[in-house]
Amino acid sequence: MTWRGSITPLDRTFACLPYLLPLIDALAFGVFLFNQFPQFGVVFLPILPIVALYNSIPFVGLIVFFALFLLVVRNESINRFIRFNAMQAILLDILLILCNLILGLLGSALGGGLIVETLYNVIFLGAIAAVVYSVVQSILGRYAEIPTLSDAVHMQVR
Numbered sequence: 001m002t003w004r005g006s007i008t009p010l011d012r013t014f015a016c017l018p019y020l021l022p023l024i025d026a027l028a029f030g031v032f033l034f035n036q037f038p039q040f041g042v043v044f045l046p047i048l049p050i051v052a053l054y055n056s057i058p059f060v061g062l063i064v065f066f067a068l069f070l071l072v073v074r075n076e077s078i079n080r081f082i083r084f085n086a087m088q089a090i091l092l093d094i095l096l097i098l099c100n101l102i103l104g105l106l107g108s109a110l111g112g113g114l115i116v117e118t119l120y121n122v123i124f125l126g127a128i129a130a131v132v133y134s135v136v137q138s139i140l141g142r143y144a145e146i147p148t149l150s151d152a153v154h155m156q157v158r
Helices: 009-036 038-056 060-073 080-110 114-140 149-156
Strands: none
Touching: 009 038, 009 060, 009 080, 009 114, 038 060, 060 080, 080 114, 080 149
């Protein structure tokens, strides 16, 4: 489904890049899964240099967030397909940040254990599934429709 005009291979590539932001933030939730299954971490080896750079610079997440929002999503000269995917990646990242805050509070109240590990694993696997689905749809030149989230994105992207 294309909204306006055709989607070039370059547009597809640029539409996939913003999903690095939620992918990097989702890796923090995979710590228990990586401890249980170390071979699962091999899949994420190619992005480890980006994660190291992301974690080494203070406030880089906030800077990337505002840069994507102000320079990409609000720039109407950029293709709507790219702006849609950038906004969806931002909203996925916001959801992950909220989950991190809530689990920070719940983790101390519950004292860790099986419930917290299960929640971390579910959030990690859900975020990875959403990112992979969105990237595959972007590569195919389709809008990745994630229920409720995509509705919010359509309201934000003119």
